[in-house]
Amino acid sequence: MKQSALLVDFYELTMAAAYYEFKPNAQATFDLFVRKLPKDRTFLIACGIDDALGYLQNFSFSKEDIEYLKSFNFKPAFLRFLAKLKFTGDVWAVKEGTIVFAEEPILRITAPLCEAQLVESYLLNTLNVQIAIASKAVRVVMAAGQRPVYDFSFRRTHGVDAGLKAAKASYIAGCYGTSNVLAGKLFNIGVVGTMAHSYVMSFDTELESFKAYAEIFPDQSILLLDTYNYQDGIKNAISVANQLKQKGFRLLGVRLDSGNLVRESKKIRQLLKEADLGFVKIFASGNLDEYKIKSLVTQNAQINGFGVGTNMGVSADAPSCDVIYKMSEITNKSGKFYPTMKFSQKKNTFPGRKQIYRFKSRDGQYRQDVLALEDEKIKAEPLLVKRMQAGRLLHPECAIDKTREFVRNQLKKMPARFKEIKSKAAYPVKKSSRLKKMVLDISQNRKEKQNIV
Amino acid sequence: MKQSALLVDFYELTMAAAYYEFKPNAQATFDLFVRKLPKDRTFLIACGIDDALGYLQNFSFSKEDIEYLKSFNFKPAFLRFLAKLKFTGDVWAVKEGTIVFAEEPILRITAPLCEAQLVESYLLNTLNVQIAIASKAVRVVMAAGQRPVYDFSFRRTHGVDAGLKAAKASYIAGCYGTSNVLAGKLFNIGVVGTMAHSYVMSFDTELESFKAYAEIFPDQSILLLDTYNYQDGIKNAISVANQLKQKGFRLLGVRLDSGNLVRESKKIRQLLKEADLGFVKIFASGNLDEYKIKSLVTQNAQINGFGVGTNMGVSADAPSCDVIYKMSEITNKSGKFYPTMKFSQKKNTFPGRKQIYRFKSRDGQYRQDVLALEDEKIKAEPLLVKRMQAGRLLHPECAIDKTREFVRNQLKKMPARFKEIKSKAAYPVKKSSRLKKMVLDISQNRKEKQNIV
Numbered sequence: 001m002k003q004s005a006l007l008v009d010f011y012e013l014t015m016a017a018a019y020y021e022f023k024p025n026a027q028a029t030f031d032l033f034v035r036k037l038p039k040d041r042t043f044l045i046a047c048g049i050d051d052a053l054g055y056l057q058n059f060s061f062s063k064e065d066i067e068y069l070k071s072f073n074f075k076p077a078f079l080r081f082l083a084k085l086k087f088t089g090d091v092w093a094v095k096e097g098t099i100v101f102a103e104e105p106i107l108r109i110t111a112p113l114c115e116a117q118l119v120e121s122y123l124l125n126t127l128n129v130q131i132a133i134a135s136k137a138v139r140v141v142m143a144a145g146q147r148p149v150y151d152f153s154f155r156r157t158h159g160v161d162a163g164l165k166a167a168k169a170s171y172i173a174g175c176y177g178t179s180n181v182l183a184g185k186l187f188n189i190g191v192v193g194t195m196a197h198s199y200v201m202s203f204d205t206e207l208e209s210f211k212a213y214a215e216i217f218p219d220q221s222i223l224l225l226d227t228y229n230y231q232d233g234i235k236n237a238i239s240v241a242n243q244l245k246q247k248g249f250r251l252l253g254v255r256l257d258s259g260n261l262v263r264e265s266k267k268i269r270q271l272l273k274e275a276d277l278g279f280v281k282i283f284a285s286g287n288l289d290e291y292k293i294k295s296l297v298t299q300n301a302q303i304n305g306f307g308v309g310t311n312m313g314v315s316a317d318a319p320s321c322d323v324i325y326k327m328s329e330i331t332n333k334s335g336k337f338y339p340t341m342k343f344s345q346k347k348n349t350f351p352g353r354k355q356i357y358r359f360k361s362r363d364g365q366y367r368q369d370v371l372a373l374e375d376e377k378i379k380a381e382p383l384l385v386k387r388m389q390a391g392r393l394l395h396p397e398c399a400i401d402k403t404r405e406f407v408r409n410q411l412k413k414m415p416a417r418f419k420e421i422k423s424k425a426a427y428p429v430k431k432s433s434r435l436k437k438m439v440l441d442i443s444q445n446r447k448e449k450q451n452i453v
Numbered sequence: 454m455k456q457s458a459l460l461v462d463f464y465e466l467t468m469a470a471a472y473y474e475f476k477p478n479a480q481a482t483f484d485l486f487v488r489k490l491p492k493d494r495t496f497l498i499a500c501g502i503d504d505a506l507g508y509l510q511n512f513s514f515s516k517e518d519i520e521y522l523k524s525f526n527f528k529p530a531f532l533r534f535l536a537k538l539k540f541t542g543d544v545w546a547v548k549e550g551t552i553v554f555a556e557e558p559i560l561r562i563t564a565p566l567c568e569a570q571l572v573e574s575y576l577l578n579t580l581n582v583q584i585a586i587a588s589k590a591v592r593v594v595m596a597a598g599q600r601p602v603y604d605f606s607f608r609r610t611h612g613v614d615a616g617l618k619a620a621k622a623s624y625i626a627g628c629y630g631t632s633n634v635l636a637g638k639l640f641n642i643g644v645v646g647t648m649a650h651s652y653v654m655s656f657d658t659e660l661e662s663f664k665a666y667a668e669i670f671p672d673q674s675i676l677l678l679d680t681y682n683y684q685d686g687i688k689n690a691i692s693v694a695n696q697l698k699q700k701g702f703r704l705l706g707v708r709l710d711s712g713n714l715v716r717e718s719k720k721i722r723q724l725l726k727e728a729d730l731g732f733v734k735i736f737a738s739g740n741l742d743e744y745k746i747k748s749l750v751t752q753n754a755q756i757n758g759f760g761v762g763t764n765m766g767v768s769a770d771a772p773s774c775d776v777i778y779k780m781s782e783i784t785n786k787s788g789k790f791y792p793t794m795k796f797s798q799k800k801n802t803f804p805g806r807k808q809i810y811r812f813k814s815r816d817g818q819y820r821q822d823v824l825a826l827e828d829e830k831i832k833a834e835p836l837l838v839k840r841m842q843a844g845r846l847l848h849p850e851c852a853i854d855k856t857r858e859f860v861r862n863q864l865k866k867m868p869a870r871f872k873e874i875k876s877k878a879a880y881p882v883k884k885s886s887r888l889k890k891m892v893l894d895i896s897q898n899r900k901e902k903q904n905i906v
Contacts, residue, residue, distance in 0.1 A: 021665070
């Protein structure tokens with residue numbers, strides 16, 4: 001989908017106006033990365049790369065955009081320049097779904113300065129939310145172990161775009177499906193659903209409501225047990241399950257949405273067993289997150305699958321990741337690239353055109369990453385891959401199921417201590433000695449310059 | 454904008470299929486409300502009402518939607534029914550921007566049961582995010598007192614839709630403008646911007662970068678001071694301000710984005726005064742929220758305005774509000790409405806067709822609200838207004854500036870204790886005695902029924 005090129009912060013336009021005037025031929029490299037991992041996270045899942053590339057591919061200002069920009073005091077020549085602008089840069093990125101760590105470039109852009117600057121806000125916007133939610137969802141999935149997790153978040157996500165991205169990101173992270181029907185259609189994800197309390201309430205009795213549902217969906221019914229109380233809920237569900245049995249169908253499951261899920265699920269499992277309905281699955285929902293699921297699993301709650309909404313869909317404990325977009329190189333007057341970095345208080349960045357190298361142990365487990373300059377010869381897997389050349393997409397996106405599989409395979413290679421829900425372990429991301437020397441040289445150079453000024 | 458009718462949770466479709474079969478003529482009333490106020494909030498700002506109404510007005514399934522739904526095992530007759538479905542209900546809502554409290558219906562829908570059910574998820578989705586962000590932004594605005602607050606959140610909001618809604622919601626809540634250019638265009642909000650660190654870095658020296666900017670925007674420049682260090686930053690800014698002065702222009706401002714903002718702003722204010730540049734405004738940004746702004750204001754930081762991003766744009770400490778959609782009435786077989794409610798553990802709802810009445814003290818200050826049945830005669834301002842009749846919009850939305858003004862006027866009527874950033878005060882929302890009696894009657898009735906069953 002073509003997005004408006006007005007999805008910029010205004011300062012990108014004012015800066016571009018200055019570049020157009022004073023640095024018309026400048027080119028620069030920018031890194032998009034996460035400065036610091038959010039609370040309790042030991043790694044992130046890169047997600048949204050293809051949306052970012054799609055935006056770059058279709059980047060252009062419409063006539064109406066330019067018309068609107070005339071209401072500010074930009075020079076006509078600059079607006080004519082914008083009217084013709086396309087993205088013509090090179091883009092390197094990690095593969096969609098890659099496990100990444102703080103300070104590692106997820107996307108690296110080398111382009112004419114104006115272009116690189118004008119795409120900043122959209123790139124951050126689309127990657128921030130998808131990385132945040134994929135990185136939250138993978139924790140929920142890890143906590144659930146072998147039990148499937150379903151995305152139920154649409155109603156509490158931040159608008160339509162967020163709802164769709166949440167469904168996609170959590171599927172990539174390992175969820176089994178979503179309640180969001182449009183996401184199911186757009187991304188070819190399985191959709192799931194049960195019934196709401198209002199459904200049960202709309203019938204004279206709970207039993208009547210269960211029977212009606214089971215009549216229409218005899219092999220797909222999941223009955224919600226807590227509209228009034230669990231005791232009656234399970235009694236009615238068992239009665240319906242027995243009727244279905246007589247017709248040769250199986251009640252698919254029951255859903256618990258409140259109360260003490262450990263206690264209720266054990267009681268209900270017992271009652272189902274006694275009724276010879278051991279095949280009926282117990283699903284749980286209701287304000288769940290990775291911490292609660294971990295606790296349920298630890299206490300041996302008799303739950304076969306989880307529906308997770310709000311907390312996963314807005315990544316409630318870390319609703320944004322500290323994703324930033326920083327210049328690492330710029331051309332001088334003769335067109336040669338030289339490395340640059342930001343020095344301000346505790347917010348240094350790394351200069352130069354960089355690559356991430358991932359080292360594995362002999363057993364195939366991830367051991368450490370090294371952030372190095374692109375032209376260093378390092379014998380490990382480089383994670384950044386060229387995806388665009390001169391504004392042209394080099395290879396299309398990966399199918400969503402392959403990306404999901406890729407995430408799952410990487411998780412197997414992550415040592416266990418990084419997969420705990422509350423881990424203090426920090427995966428080592430070292431800087432190559434050449435990169436460290438470059439930082440020192442630039443600082444030194446800058447100090448000398450300041451002394452001269 | 455027409456939104457897809459597939460923006461539903463799957464269970465709404467399965468429930469609708471059951472209603473179609475077993476309750477084709479049922480009508481129901483649903484209340485959309487917030488169950489519990491988020492942390493530290495004493496009130497909420499209702500926001501997104503017009504998006505909700507716009508959705509209802511345009512609600513319909515497209516041919517492609519129906520085609521997709523054929524991949525599930527719905528009966529053909531039900532899909533034919535969906536293909537023709539429009540929203541034909543009545544809608545009552547509070548005015549956009551209304552101050553609301555927990556348990557108060559923000560939107561009340563009376564419609565054929567299927568219709569009322571199928572719109573649930575979208576209504577929750579669009580209102581949740583806008584209420585959450587408007588209710589966060591109003592806190593930031595209150596903390597800033599007379600100083601303007603600008604929305605800088607686009608890059609960290611949850612996608613494009615969220616970015617636009619955050620700009621709109623925070624403007625309604627009292628912000629002065631946004632950095633989001635598309636939001637500026639779509640909602641006619643003022644857009645603002647300064648420069649990024651990368652801009653400063655793209656020049657050989659900071660001074661050069663400031664001069665270039667001031668040459669293009671001589672009366673609109675806000676210079677970013679912390680790319681390298683504040684000491685040089687302010688020296689260079691003063692030098693540029695003096696050059697502008699000679700040409701008859703005034704440097705608009707400087708921006709501080711890191712470090713100790715109290716100390717730095719005081720130092721910089723002093724240096725500006727000494728340089729006879731007292732008119733230069735000092736803006737601050739960098740991970741601000743209402744708590745930090747309150748602290749800055751209390752410590753007399755010399756800051757004239759705030760740019761607030763992430764924390765406001767995702768309502769970081771409460772990224773969702775506990776917004777729910779519950780049935781309060783349904784018709785019986787003879788078509789008469791009878792009240793209904795949910796009883797499950799600690800999650801009771803209020804039955805019947807309700808109205809909110811707001812009582813004022815003699816001095817015009819808000820005193821208390823009463824949640825009552827619609828047909829009670831109560832001498833206070835009713836907050837719910839009829840917005841749709843039989844699917845037809847009764848009056849168009851209010852202009853955004855009028856809504857913003859409305860919020861501001863209401864804030865004046867809120868007693869001070871509810872406007873503290875960390876208030877423990879709870880605004881009284883009482884239930885009328887008829888409403889309380891209705892709850893008792895229904896519980897009693899239900900117990901008797903259970904005994905019979």
